[in-house]
Amino acid sequence: xxxxxxxxxxxxxxxxxxxxxxxxxxxxxxxxxxxxxxxxxxxxxxxxxxxxxxxxxxxxxxxxxxxxxxxxxxxxxxxxxxxxxxxxxxxxxxxxxxxxxxxxxxxxxxxxxxxxxxxxxxxxxxxx
Ligand SMILES: CC(C)(COP(=O)(O)OP(=O)(O)OC[C@H]1O[C@@H](n2cnc3c(N)ncnc32)[C@H](O)[C@@H]1OP(=O)(O)O)[C@@H](O)C(=O)NCCC(=O)NCCS
Numbered sequence: 853x854x855x856x857x858x859x860x861x862x863x864x865x866x867x868x869x870x871x872x873x874x875x876x877x878x879x880x881x882x883x884x885x886x887x888x889x890x891x892x893x894x895x896x897x898x899x900x901x902x903x904x905x906x907x908x909x910x911x912x913x914x915x916x917x918x919x920x921x922x923x924x925x926x927x928x929x930x931x932x933x934x935x936x937x938x939x940x941x942x943x944x945x946x947x948x949x950x951x952x953x954x955x956x957x958x959x960x961x962x963x964x965x966x967x968x969x970x971x972x973x974x975x976x977x978x979x980x
Contacts, residue, residue, distance in 0.1 A: 854909075854942040857888065857896035861905060865896060868908040871925040874957050884910075884923075894922070899939050906930040909939040912955075919943075919950045921958045937965050 888896040899907030910923035954962035
């Protein structure tokens with residue numbers, strides 16, 4: 853189940869974010885978390901299984917109809933169970949009128965799951 857981030861999940865969210873190759877540095881990780889906690893155009897969602905929070909997807913609302921997937925991570929012990937795919941599918945269901953585009957840091961996985969042509973390559977070079 854996809855849930856919205858709240859501050860009580862900060863520790864687990866930072867742990868999940870740190871699996872992103874570009875979030876290994878602690879200062880960088882802290883500033884990314886701050887962005888998600890403060891910037892209105894950034895939103896963080898967590899994936900909850902029975903055993904707890906095991907996945908994270910972070911997006912930037914580029915505009916009303918364009919969302920960029922900035923971060924996507926799953927706990928190593930839960931990878932390969934289509935949770936990454938489910939997080940994307942759930943977000944798309946919640947935002948049916950939005951076009952989803954990958955960030956450079958999520959492109960490889962996002963392109964792999966371009967199921968409904970939601971990742972439009974023409975838009976993927978946005979500098980947002
Ligand atoms: C990417 C990630 C979120 C996928 O989560 P997941 O729940 O295992 O994903 P799914 O089960 O839906 O899909 C698994 C598939 O994604 C592929 N995959 C895993 N990481 C990938 C990556 N970085 N780029 C492209 N494909 C990737 C797997 O090889 C697997 O492919 P297969 O089904 O053909 O065997 C997870 O591997 C992760 O947290 N990686 C570390 C963080 C990261 O690098 N995020 C950015 C990815 S571009």
